[in-house]
Amino acid sequence: MKLSFKLSPSFSLSMALLAGLASAPAFTQTAPAAVPAVSMSDKSAFIADLLGKMTLDEKVGQLRLISIGPEMPIAQLADEIAAGRIGGTFNSVNRPHNRQLQDAATQRSRMKIPMFFAFDVIHGHRTTFPIGLGLASSWDMDVVTSMARTAAKEASADAADMTFAPMVDISRDPRWGRTSEGFGEDPYLVSEIAKTVVRGFQGKLPIGPNNVMAAVKHFALYGAVEGGRDYNTVDMSPMRMYQDYLPPYRAAIDAGAGGVMVALNSINGVPATSNTWLMQDLLRKDWGFKGVAVSDHGAIVELTRHGVAKDEREAAKLAIKTGIDMSMADSVYLKELPGLVKSGEVSMTEIDNAVREVLGAKYDMGLFQNPYVRIGVAADDPPDLKADSRLSRPAARDAARKSVVLLENRNNTLPLSKTAKVALVGPLADAPIDMLGSWSAAGDYKASVTLRTGLVNAIGKNLIYARGANLTNDEEIVKYLNYLNWDSPEVTQDKRAPAAMIAEAVKAARRADVVVVAVGESRGMSHESSSRTSLDLPQSQRALITAMKATGKPIVLVLMNGRPLALQREQKEADAILETWYTGIEGGNAIADVLFGDYNPAGKLPISFPRSVGQIPIYYNHPRLGRPFTPGKPGNYTSQYFEEPNGALYPFGYGISYTDFNVSDVTLSSATMARGAKVEASVTVKNTGQRGGETVVQLYIRDVAASVVRPVKELKDFRKIMLKPGEEKVVRFTVDEEKLKFFNAQLQRVAEPGTFTVQIGLDSEAVKEKNFDLQ
Ligand code: BGC
Numbered sequence: 001m002k003l004s005f006k007l008s009p010s011f012s013l014s015m016a017l018l019a020g021l022a023s024a025p026a027f028t029q030t031a032p033a034a035v036p037a038v039s040m041s042d043k044s045a046f047i048a049d050l051l052g053k054m055t056l057d058e059k060v061g062q063l064r065l066i067s068i069g070p071e072m073p074i075a076q077l078a079d080e081i082a083a084g085r086i087g088g089t090f091n092s093v094n095r096p097h098n099r100q101l102q103d104a105a106t107q108r109s110r111m112k113i114p115m116f117f118a119f120d121v122i123h124g125h126r127t128t129f130p131i132g133l134g135l136a137s138s139w140d141m142d143v144v145t146s147m148a149r150t151a152a153k154e155a156s157a158d159a160a161d162m163t164f165a166p167m168v169d170i171s172r173d174p175r176w177g178r179t180s181e182g183f184g185e186d187p188y189l190v191s192e193i194a195k196t197v198v199r200g201f202q203g204k205l206p207i208g209p210n211n212v213m214a215a216v217k218h219f220a221l222y223g224a225v226e227g228g229r230d231y232n233t234v235d236m237s238p239m240r241m242y243q244d245y246l247p248p249y250r251a252a253i254d255a256g257a258g259g260v261m262v263a264l265n266s267i268n269g270v271p272a273t274s275n276t277w278l279m280q281d282l283l284r285k286d287w288g289f290k291g292v293a294v295s296d297h298g299a300i301v302e303l304t305r306h307g308v309a310k311d312e313r314e315a316a317k318l319a320i321k322t323g324i325d326m327s328m329a330d331s332v333y334l335k336e337l338p339g340l341v342k343s344g345e346v347s348m349t350e351i352d353n354a355v356r357e358v359l360g361a362k363y364d365m366g367l368f369q370n371p372y373v374r375i376g377v378a379a380d381d382p383p384d385l386k387a388d389s390r391l392s393r394p395a396a397r398d399a400a401r402k403s404v405v406l407l408e409n410r411n412n413t414l415p416l417s418k419t420a421k422v423a424l425v426g427p428l429a430d431a432p433i434d435m436l437g438s439w440s441a442a443g444d445y446k447a448s449v450t451l452r453t454g455l456v457n458a459i460g461k462n463l464i465y466a467r468g469a470n471l472t473n474d475e476e477i478v479k480y481l482n483y484l485n486w487d488s489p490e491v492t493q494d495k496r497a498p499a500a501m502i503a504e505a506v507k508a509a510r511r512a513d514v515v516v517v518a519v520g521e522s523r524g525m526s527h528e529s530s531s532r533t534s535l536d537l538p539q540s541q542r543a544l545i546t547a548m549k550a551t552g553k554p555i556v557l558v559l560m561n562g563r564p565l566a567l568q569r570e571q572k573e574a575d576a577i578l579e580t581w582y583t584g585i586e587g588g589n590a591i592a593d594v595l596f597g598d599y600n601p602a603g604k605l606p607i608s609f610p611r612s613v614g615q616i617p618i619y620y621n622h623p624r625l626g627r628p629f630t631p632g633k634p635g636n637y638t639s640q641y642f643e644e645p646n647g648a649l650y651p652f653g654y655g656i657s658y659t660d661f662n663v664s665d666v667t668l669s670s671a672t673m674a675r676g677a678k679v680e681a682s683v684t685v686k687n688t689g690q691r692g693g694e695t696v697v698q699l700y701i702r703d704v705a706a707s708v709v710r711p712v713k714e715l716k717d718f719r720k721i722m723l724k725p726g727e728e729k730v731v732r733f734t735v736d737e738e739k740l741k742f743f744n745a746q747l748q749r750v751a752e753p754g755t756f757t758v759q760i761g762l763d764s765e766a767v768k769e770k771n772f773d774l775q
Contacts, residue, residue: 062087082108114371128443134403134581136606148200168248175228177530180562184606191251215259400590405603415597423512425468437582454588468505526562602694659689687723
C-alpha cells in the first residue's frame, strides 16, 4: 500500500541534541536506560541484558510491525510506541514523522528501545528504475547494483532502515500479476540478482547509515501459486523446490540478508506462516539464517482462513512457535501472546527467541548506536521530498535502456531516423503512472518522462501524437484497476468513441513515415492480486494495431507490460517489437535512445514468452521427457499441443540487436573432468554487423544421464560483452563440479559421473554444444 505524508514541523528533540547528532554520528544522548552495564560491542550479551530487563508485554510489543497510515494515525502510534507496544513501522518515509515516532520510543518508553522503519523499496525509491523483469532483462549486475545503491541511499535518507526486498519469487506462470516484481523464471539468473541486490541495499551487517536492511521475500514459493491466481495454494515436489524455486532465497540469505518476509501461500498443505519445516528446519537449521522473520500483511490472522487455526489465538500460537518473529499490520500477537504465555501454551523461550531476532536486527541496523542514524537532524530534512534534485535520472536512464529487449526488427525498421516523421499512438504512449510500474511505492508519476515526452525530446516537431485507443473498452476492468488504492485515477478513459479515436490515429499515421504503437497493460494489470486468465492485448489495442497496419506504414510496437504476453498476432502485424516492461521515470528518454539508435538494445528475456496462455507453464529448463517433441519432426504420440507449434514464441535469454553476432563452435580445454578439477569452455563471438553493440553470452549445461530426470538444459553462467563492428572476443567460462551439481532423490546436492553437454549461445535455444565426461 502506498502512503505519503506532508512534512510536519512537530518533533520533540531539542535543537541542542540535534546539533550534537549532526556532528557525532554515535548516539549517546538517549541510549537505552537499562543497558549501560553491558558493552554495546558484544551483540549477544547486549541483547541478552536487554531481554532480561523487559516485561512480557514489552517483549510482545517488539513483535508488532504496524503500518503508518489509515490503520493508525501518527499521534496514536506515538502513544502506542511510548507504551512499548510497537517494535517497528512501515509505510512512512517521512523524516519528521519517523523522528516523532523514534522520540516516543527513545524518550517516552520505559526501555527506550529504538524503533525501526521499513518500506517497500522494490525497484528504486524516489528514483523509479525499471521493474524487476526489466532489471533482469539487462543481465547486467552493474545495472542491478546501481538500482540497489541508488535506492538504498535515497531510502535511508528518507529515514527507512529496512526494505521488504529483494522479491525473488521464481515465476513460470505469467498469469500471476506479481511476475512483474520478480526477476523471471531462472534459478541461476534470479540468484545472481538476489545476491547483488542484497549487497547493494545493505552491504555487510551491521549496515551503514546509507544502507537499508534487506528482507528477502516471499519465503517461499509464492511465484508458484496454482493457476497463477494470487494467494492461491502451492503444491510442489521437494526436488523441484530445492532445484528451481529455493535457490534465490538461499542466495539472498548467503549474501547476508538480515530479514526474511514469509509468503502468504501454503506449501504442500501447510501455510508458510505456520510451516515449521520451512521456517525452522530449512531456513534456520539447514541454511543457518540468523536474522528476523516478518510475516506478510495480516498473514497470521489469515491462518484462520487457511483453516489451520480455529481462531486468532490459535493462529498467534502457531505462528510464534513456527518462528514468525514479527506480525505485520495487525494486533494479533499483542492481544494473544501474553495470555498464551500465562496459560503455558507458549513458552517464554519462544517469545525470547522472536524478540532476540527483532533486537538483533535493530542492532544490525545500527539503531542502538544511533536511533536517528537514518532519520538525521531536522535541519537537514529535505524541504521537498519529491524534488527533482533528489533523483538520479542518469542512472535511471542507463538502467532503462539496458532493460529493453528487441524482439523483432524486420527490414531493419529500427533504428529510426531522427528526420523521419513519427506517429505515436496507443494508450501507453503518454501514461506517466504506468511508466513507474507496480510497487513503485515512493515513486512520483509526475517525475515520469513518458514515451511521448521522450520522443518530443528526441525529434521535436517530427512527432505526431494521437491516443488511438483506450487501454480497454471493458468498463468493469477499468473499475477494478481504479479500485486499487493508488494515485487516482489509476486509469483514465478517453470519453470518445473507439472508432473516432482510431480514425484520428489513422490520420496521424498517414501523415507519418513510421508508426510507433505503445500498447500493453496498465501497471495495475501486473500487480499484487491482478492475475489474468488471458495474456492477450486487450481488444481495443488490438483493433488499433490492425488499423495502423492497414495504413501500410511500418509499425513499431513498443510494449509496456509486467508479464510475458501472448504475441502471435502482433508478431505477424508488427515490423519491429520492443519489449520495454515498465521502464521507470526516465523510460521515455531511454526508449527514444533505443528507437533512434543512440543506444543499441542488448536486453535478453529473463522469462519465456508463450504463444498462448494454454502453454503455461512454459519454461526453458523443463525436465526431459520420454516422448519429447522434436522440432522439425512433428509426429503423433510426442509431447505437443496439436493446434500450435511447440515451444515459446520468444525463448528465455532471447533478444536481438541492431547488429549481428556470430558465435563460433565451443572449444573445451579437456574432454574429461577429474573430480575437483575444471574444464574451460570457450567461444569466439564476433560482431559481424555495422554497429557497435553489447550481447549476453550464455552458458547452459545438460546432464546427459543421471539418477533422476534432469532438465533439458540449465543456465550456469553468462557474460555481457561489448563489441565494435568487426571486433571479436574469446569468451571463456570455467566449468567446475559446482556447476554440475543437482539435488538427487534424497535431496543431496551431488555431481554424478557421466557425460555433460556444454551449450553456449546468445539465447537458450540457438546454442553450440560440446560434450565432456565427469569422471
Ligand atoms: C505484500 C508484500 C509487501 C507488504 C507490505 C503485502 O501486501 O505482499 O510484498 O511487502 O504488503 O507493504
